[in-house]
């Protein structure tokens with residue numbers, strides 16, 4: 001009987017397995033992952049797409065089983081512009097590439113990174129972005145951020161020098177020996193990136209002692225977006241956000257904040273935006289949609305933070321999860 005079962009297994013199951021493999025090789029509409037991807041540039045289909053937002057990380061420094069560190073991708077005409085790169089963001093980029101069929105989110109295809117500030121929960125996956133499949137990267141990564149960006153990049157290269165030496169000196173074919181290099185631009189308040197139909201402006205926000213800390217406003221032909229980064233309630237952000245299509249804003253629960261020690265309450269009040277204050281800001285800014293991310297809960301159920309925002313705001317609001325698309 002056992003050998004009959006084995007024969008049946010071979011007859012019935014193996015053809016299914018090999019079918020699946022050939023689908024991978026030939027590339028279905030939504031390909032399976034674990035594929036080396038290269039491309040000359042965006043396809044006609046990508047160029048025709050509307051601007052999309054993909055949440056690559058909605059978390060904070062607090063380890064969270066369901067949320068990567070802060071990171072938001074804006075996809076425009078086949079290019080992915082990342083805003084922050086917290087821990088886990090690049091694995092989520094790979095997941096989003098296949099879940100949502102967005103080729104520009106394949107890690108070695110990501111074109112540009114904009115960092116809001118130098119806190120680790122916004123930068124820890126920089127190594128992952130720069131060094132994943134670096135030897136096959138065709139277009140040099142561009143990274144924009146506050147002073148410290150170059151120092152962090154130099155330190156990253158020092159950390160990874162053994163990898164560079166090993167691969168370049170070994171028999172491994174290295175398509176692009178310079179693929180790990182990053183074009184770094186350290187920016188100041190008011191910096192504007194204007195290229196390929198995307199205008200991105202950095203503006204200073206109020207993140208306590210961390211100076212500078214930037215928010216970003218992104219404008220394309222079909223969409224306007226503001227990303228807060230980390231900030232207390234900011235007048236500057238309010239001015240940049242009036243009537244914007246999508247406002248993506250950090251938040252701390254009012255009731256969660258009250259559970260903190262006096263010292264931490266004072267720190268959070270000058271560094272982050274309590275939910276009820278965010279509701280007040282959104283009531284003035286009137287975005288098309290308010291998206292909450294980087295939520296600090298301190299044990300309060302996640303849904304409560306939305307209720308706290310709604311206590312002072314009657315517009316559309318959603319609490320983002322990783323891989324959400326807007």
Ligand SMILES: [Zn+2]
Pocket residue numbers: 117119207210230
């Ligand atoms: Zn921060």
Ligand SMILES: [Zn+2]
Pocket residue numbers: 060061070119121122230294
């Ligand atoms: Zn943060």
